Amino acid sequence: MGDIIFLLVLLGLTFLTGTFIEKRHFENIKKREIALIKRPIINFGAKTWHTNRKIKKVELVTGEVVISGDYFKNFVASLKNIFGGRLTTFESILDRGRREALLRMREKARGANFIINARIESVMLNETYNAQESVPQCAIIAYGTAITYE
Amino acid sequence: MILTNIESVPGMTITAQYGLVTGSTVRAKNAIKDFGAGLKNMVGGELKSYTELLTEARKEAVSRMELQAMKMGANAVINVRFATSSVTVGAAEVYAYGTAVKVAPKG
Numbered sequence: 001m002g003d004i005i006f007l008l009v010l011l012g013l014t015f016l017t018g019t020f021i022e023k024r025h026f027e028n029i030k031k032r033e034i035a036l037i038k039r040p041i042i043n044f045g046a047k048t049w050h051t052n053r054k055i056k057k058v059e060l061v062t063g064e065v066v067i068s069g070d071y072f073k074n075f076v077a078s079l080k081n082i083f084g085g086r087l088t089t090f091e092s093i094l095d096r097g098r099r100e101a102l103l104r105m106r107e108k109a110r111g112a113n114f115i116i117n118a119r120i121e122s123v124m125l126n127e128t129y130n131a132q133e134s135v136p137q138c139a140i141i142a143y144g145t146a147i148t149y150e
Numbered sequence: 151m152i153l154t155n156i157e158s159v160p161g162m163t164i165t166a167q168y169g170l171v172t173g174s175t176v177r178a179k180n181a182i183k184d185f186g187a188g189l190k191n192m193v194g195g196e197l198k199s200y201t202e203l204l205t206e207a208r209k210e211a212v213s214r215m216e217l218q219a220m221k222m223g224a225n226a227v228i229n230v231r232f233a234t235s236s237v238t239v240g241a242a243e244v245y246a247y248g249t250a251v252k253v254a255p256k257g
Contacts, residue, residue, distance in 0.1 A: 010192075013193075014192055014193055014194065017193035017194060018193060018194035018195075021193065021194050021195040022194065022195075025195065025196070047156040047157060054161065055160045055161035058152055058154055058159055058160050058161065059152070059153065059154075060153035060154060060155060060212075060230055062208060062232075064201060064204045064205055064208060065196060065201050065204075066196065066197045066200035066201045066203075066204055067195070067196050067197070068187075068190065068191045068194060068195065068196075068197050069191075069194055070191075070192060070193055070194030070195075071191075071192045071193075071194075072194075073194065100196070116156060117155050117156050119155065119231075119232075121232050121233065121234055122234070123234040123235055123236055123242070124236060125200070125236045125239070125242060135191045135192070137187075137191065137197060137200065139200070139204050139234060139236075139242055141204070141208065141232050141234060141244075143155060143230075143232055144155060145154040145155050145156050145160075147160055
């Protein structure tokens, strides 16, 4: 009995904190995305650019983030895993992480005109060890080449 | 040292190629920070200490790659790629690789 109560309290608590943190994070991401909406222009995959202007600076820019789910999300996902279908609780974690990493990369290249060939690389930090027990931690690196005109 | 992740350096021409250069690093945080991250793991959100770890690891890997390129006499590394893997809990491997080249300004 005590175990069940403890589990319920833990689930309730992590649900509240997780939802609160996620909401705040999404608001923060949205605000920063709006602020960076047009500069620098980001281009996935393109390796060339068409201009005759002189190039002042070329550099590799990166942005990295490690994001984790919470206990509640993990619990819901492990239940859903039985029946299959979309694991929406994990989708939002990955979405947040990728957007955050991209934003960090773009913030580092604030003065640049273009970021070309942007790539996103991700790895689960603790998936390999008792995946049933642990909450996923996802490390994401976004990188690209920033080009600044004279 | 100029780094790009495309096949050329914009505004410059490649005069010599030296081949593959790599840099890799596996880093871990101390147990106290691991414990803190474990707690943060329950409530959710970004794990700042691990982000820091990843940034350090990335810088280290890139600087090792640059050193190798410098020893070859290159002044740029093109086609840089990052690969990450998880070695054990609380540790991250970052592997950076690219082609070392010598570039000169166009014209």
